Amino acid sequence: MSDAPLLSVRELTVRFGRTLAVDRASFELWPGEVLAIVGESGSGKTSLLRAVHGDLPADGGCVQYRLDDGALVALDELPEPMRRQLARTQWGFVHQNPRDGLRMAISAGGNVGERLMAAGARHWGRIRAEATEWLRRVEIDPARIDDPPRTYSGGMQQRLQIARVLVTRPRLVLMDEPTGGLDVSVQARLLDLIRRLVSDLGLSAVIVTHDLAVARLLADRMLVMQGGRIVEAGLTDQVLDDPQHPYSQLLVSSVLQA
Amino acid sequence: MYVAVKGGERAIAASHAVLAEVRRGDPSVPVLGVDQIEQQLGHAVDRVMAEGALYDRTLAALAIKQAQGDLQEAAFLLRAYRTTLPRFCASLPIDTVRMTIARRISATYKDLPGGQILGPTYDYTHRLLDPTLLDDAPVPPAPRAAEPVDPAVPRVAALLDQEGLIRPERGDRDAEPPDLTRDPLTFPAARPLRLQNLARGDEGFVLAMGYSTQRGYGGSHPFAGEVRYGTVAVEIVPEELGFAIEIGDIAVTECQMVNQFAGSRTEKPQFTRGYGLAFGHSERKAMGMALVDRALMSRELGQDVTAPAQDEEFVLSHSDNVEASGFVQHLKLPHYVDFQSELELIRRLRAEVEERVAEPNREAAE
Amino acid sequence: MSLPGYNFAYLDEQTKRMIRRALLKAVAIPGYQVPFASREMPLAYGWGTGGMQVTAAVIGPHDVLKVIDQGADDTTNAVSIRRFFALTAGVRTTERTAEATIIQTRHRIPETPLTAAQILVYQVPQPEPLRKLEPRETETRRMHALADYGLMHVKLYEDIARHGRITLSYDYPVLVNGRHVMAPSPIPSFDNPKMHRSPALQLFGAGREKRIYAVPPYTSVESLAFEDHPFHPWKANEACGLCGATDSYLDEVVVDDRGGRLFVCSDTDHCTTRRAAGHRGAAAGHALAGAGE
Numbered sequence: 001m002s003d004a005p006l007l008s009v010r011e012l013t014v015r016f017g018r019t020l021a022v023d024r025a026s027f028e029l030w031p032g033e034v035l036a037i038v039g040e041s042g043s044g045k046t047s048l049l050r051a052v053h054g055d056l057p058a059d060g061g062c063v064q065y066r067l068d069d070g071a072l073v074a075l076d077e078l079p080e081p082m083r084r085q086l087a088r089t090q091w092g093f094v095h096q097n098p099r100d101g102l103r104m105a106i107s108a109g110g111n112v113g114e115r116l117m118a119a120g121a122r123h124w125g126r127i128r129a130e131a132t133e134w135l136r137r138v139e140i141d142p143a144r145i146d147d148p149p150r151t152y153s154g155g156m157q158q159r160l161q162i163a164r165v166l167v168t169r170p171r172l173v174l175m176d177e178p179t180g181g182l183d184v185s186v187q188a189r190l191l192d193l194i195r196r197l198v199s200d201l202g203l204s205a206v207i208v209t210h211d212l213a214v215a216r217l218l219a220d221r222m223l224v225m226q227g228g229r230i231v232e233a234g235l236t237d238q239v240l241d242d243p244q245h246p247y248s249q250l251l252v253s254s255v256l257q258a
Numbered sequence: 259m260y261v262a263v264k265g266g267e268r269a270i271a272a273s274h275a276v277l278a279e280v281r282r283g284d285p286s287v288p289v290l291g292v293d294q295i296e297q298q299l300g301h302a303v304d305r306v307m308a309e310g311a312l313y314d315r316t317l318a319a320l321a322i323k324q325a326q327g328d329l330q331e332a333a334f335l336l337r338a339y340r341t342t343l344p345r346f347c348a349s350l351p352i353d354t355v356r357m358t359i360a361r362r363i364s365a366t367y368k369d370l371p372g373g374q375i376l377g378p379t380y381d382y383t384h385r386l387l388d389p390t391l392l393d394d395a396p397v398p399p400a401p402r403a404a405e406p407v408d409p410a411v412p413r414v415a416a417l418l419d420q421e422g423l424i425r426p427e428r429g430d431r432d433a434e435p436p437d438l439t440r441d442p443l444t445f446p447a448a449r450p451l452r453l454q455n456l457a458r459g460d461e462g463f464v465l466a467m468g469y470s471t472q473r474g475y476g477g478s479h480p481f482a483g484e485v486r487y488g489t490v491a492v493e494i495v496p497e498e499l500g501f502a503i504e505i506g507d508i509a510v511t512e513c514q515m516v517n518q519f520a521g522s523r524t525e526k527p528q529f530t531r532g533y534g535l536a537f538g539h540s541e542r543k544a545m546g547m548a549l550v551d552r553a554l555m556s557r558e559l560g561q562d563v564t565a566p567a568q569d570e571e572f573v574l575s576h577s578d579n580v581e582a583s584g585f586v587q588h589l590k591l592p593h594y595v596d597f598q599s600e601l602e603l604i605r606r607l608r609a610e611v612e613e614r615v616a617e618p619n620r621e622a623a624e
Numbered sequence: 625m626s627l628p629g630y631n632f633a634y635l636d637e638q639t640k641r642m643i644r645r646a647l648l649k650a651v652a653i654p655g656y657q658v659p660f661a662s663r664e665m666p667l668a669y670g671w672g673t674g675g676m677q678v679t680a681a682v683i684g685p686h687d688v689l690k691v692i693d694q695g696a697d698d699t700t701n702a703v704s705i706r707r708f709f710a711l712t713a714g715v716r717t718t719e720r721t722a723e724a725t726i727i728q729t730r731h732r733i734p735e736t737p738l739t740a741a742q743i744l745v746y747q748v749p750q751p752e753p754l755r756k757l758e759p760r761e762t763e764t765r766r767m768h769a770l771a772d773y774g775l776m777h778v779k780l781y782e783d784i785a786r787h788g789r790i791t792l793s794y795d796y797p798v799l800v801n802g803r804h805v806m807a808p809s810p811i812p813s814f815d816n817p818k819m820h821r822s823p824a825l826q827l828f829g830a831g832r833e834k835r836i837y838a839v840p841p842y843t844s845v846e847s848l849a850f851e852d853h854p855f856h857p858w859k860a861n862e863a864c865g866l867c868g869a870t871d872s873y874l875d876e877v878v879v880d881d882r883g884g885r886l887f888v889c890s891d892t893d894h895c896t897t898r899r900a901a902g903h904r905g906a907a908a909g910h911a912l913a914g915a916g917e
Binding site for chain 2: 630634636659660661662663664665666668669670671673693694695698699700701703704707730731732749759760761762787788789791793794795810811812813814832834858859860873874875876890
């Protein structure tokens with residue numbers, strides 16, 4: 001791991017009317033690190049992720065990102081074209097519901113190829129070869145490259161969404177409950193796949209999840225959120241084995257009981 | 259031999275001639291006077307003025323005659339004429355509180371200042387065809403009220419306003435409103451622009467959009483706070499005078515819907531309002547417009563935009579029947595150049611599929 | 625002479641100035657759609673109101689106007705628009721491409737190469753090349769602003785995946801000046817290459833959609849494609865039955881109810897000029913050639 005953070009979030013705040021969805025959240029993400037944000041439904045973890053990605057306007061604080069050349073830039077100060085350029089090449093967002101991250105009427109090949117084309121690829125054969133390779137990597141039969149995702153199972157759709165995001169070799173991937181809507185057996189396979197890809201590609205990732213097992217399996221570090229605040233942060237094993245904050249203790253013990 | 263549309267000038271001239279003949283109909287039947295249309299087909303005239311965006315009863319009646327009663331075509335004639343008119347000045351906003359009222363009803367109060375005035379309405383007629391209208395039977399005079407109607411009748415929304423129960427109208431009163439006929443519609447559209455668009459919009463479209471909100475597509479729990487119809491003075495301020503003078507009266511229908519609103523992420527619970535205004539006597543149009551106006555406020559009120567009537571791009575881009583009618587009917591124009599390229603393409607694609615199908619068969623046979 | 629009671633070329637001078645301002649902006653940003661306050665014309669929307677407003681804004685008393693629809697001067701709508709300007713502007717009209725200073729067109733670019741002294745005015749039904757992929761104006765304007773055209777190529781990718789080729793045959797999207805993706809109006813893709821570095825000024829008017837855009841002279845106009853699936857302008861693999869031309873765009877005319885077909889030049893002036901120069905096709909003398917033969 002390098003000694004400079006890839007992402008630096010400072011005092012980020014999101015309000016819905018009078019409700020504070022995210023209350024002055026701060027954290028850093030280091031290159032090659034996987035960070036899990038855990039908490040129960042309504043704790044603000046998804047809002048925090050969406051605010052980091054720029055999908056929700058922040059009411060305070062800032063998100064800084066380290067560019068290839070080492071410069072740390074505040075995302076809200078970047079010109080829109082550059083921010084979008086980053087979003088479609090260096091960043092990736094995996095939605096809980098694959099329908100939000102895929103074009104359901106476009107073939108799997110088109111879905112995976114879109115980010116390549118947006119980045120300027122203009123050779124059909126090479127785009128297709130790349131898409132084929134990625135389908136293979138996420139364990140989808142390349143023979144189904146011309147089928148639209150609506151003909152896929154839920155697990156396949158989620159793997160396709162991951163292929164679509166990873167095809168441009170992003171440096172940073174944000175995932176919102178990536179195993180959320182799936183059966184337990186399908187979840188295990190997907191988690192295994194994500195773990196392998198993250199380590200093969202040396203990705204930095206932020207994963208939002210309510211499932212502590214997901215955090216245990218994937219994350220180096222984790223944050224615990226409650227009522228919009230980060231109440232505890234630390235190495236995953238440390239937090240899970242020896243939680244300090246009463247809420248973290250409650251979370252961990254409720255899982256153990258279940 | 260059939261020579262495609264290359265008909266040319268003579269065909270167009272002949273078409274115009276036969277159109278004139280068909281328009282006149284049987285010459286043994288007396289010709290329809292524009293004054294008759296103006297007097298006896300008042301609702302048609304009102305609709306054409308509203309959608310033609312020009313208040314002139316005689317020209318609207320002429321357009322109806324020229325279009326053989328096709329009201330959309332008549333509105334189009336009026337619009338095309340309107341384009342050529344010079345613009346002297348903009349009037350002051352009309353004041354409907356000072357309307358000379360012919361009809362005024364409120365569904366939210368049993369009685370209220372200014373009273374309920376039924377006036378001319380089809381609402382309580384039984385819809386039975388009336389054979390007496392086949393003849394020119396004399397019409398007995400209608401009874402007159404002993405008391406004249408109040409010269410100033412406050413609007414229902416103002417009553418709620420006093421209690422602070424209704425969301426105040428926002429926006430700068432003194433700001434020059436945008437002009438849809440002088441500037442293109444751009445999104446997001448501010449409310450004055452939306453109202454202008456709806457006021458000119460097709461009555462059927464606006465009605466259907468309003469209706470859809472009542473059936474759950476973007477529901478807004480409306481009450482007809484008030485509907486009023488009558489004449490109002492139009493005033494201008496000539497530069498050389500520096501004060502307002504009346505230049506005439508126009509008849510308008512105004513509707514204020516009061517909508518229940520439980521509040522949202524950004525707004526506290528209060529009543530909200532939808533506004534509708536149409537030239538002439540057009541309650542259906544004014545009420546539909548008020549429903550759609552309210553639905554289009556969803557974004558400002560922090561409500562989710564999920565239904566077609568809440569979607570301003572959808573509503574405002576498709577409300578104009580002059581645009582819609584032109585574009586749908588332009589499909590009658592020759593498209594044979596494009597069709598030819600499609601023909602070529604589809605033949606090539608079919609040939610390629612046949613080749614692909616034949617290929618494995620040949621291999622199998624070998 | 626022009627029509628009494630109406631201004632020269634129908635529109636008032638203020639409106640013409642507004643349109644000219646939009647045209648100047650359009651020329652300054654090739655391929656960018658400039659919103660303009662389109663007026664109601666005495667012709668239905670969708671029938672050439674945008675082209676007419678552009679023509680009315682640029683035409684002068686000494687101009688010579690040619691109007692074509694489907695490449696032909698004698699189609700009803702072309703006749704109607706030509707007569708409108710003959711009446712309201714009193715300008716000289718012509719059917720000869722070479723003689724015209726302004727050519728208003730629907731769906732074709734003339735076969736005769738245009739010159740720097742000519743303006744080609746296109747009638748445009750749908751100015752937004754991305755509209756079929758994205759119905760929202762706010763979204764498509766943003767895509768243009770950020771040159772975010774990945775979605776357009778996804779559509780082309782899908783075509784090739786499904787059919788082995790790009791299946792757009794008209795209104796084939798182009799990249800203008802290396803920056804803006806533009807709808808060339810529903811001309812056959814056969815005509816696309818004529819736009820590239822044309823010496824003539826090309827103006828586009830969409831009346832109903834209230835947009836004006838332009839391709840200035842000698843500007844790059846590139847039809848979208850892939851490196852390994854290059855753009856290919858198609859036409860019927862036939863020769864004109866009347867003039868024998870093999871390099872012009874052809875109309876297919878059904879001549880009987882037994883499947884008989886005759887292919888003839890869609891550009892009537894091109895065909896007439898060639899025949900006058902002595903060229904003859906296999907069906908020379910056919911009634912379609914008109915009274916002249």
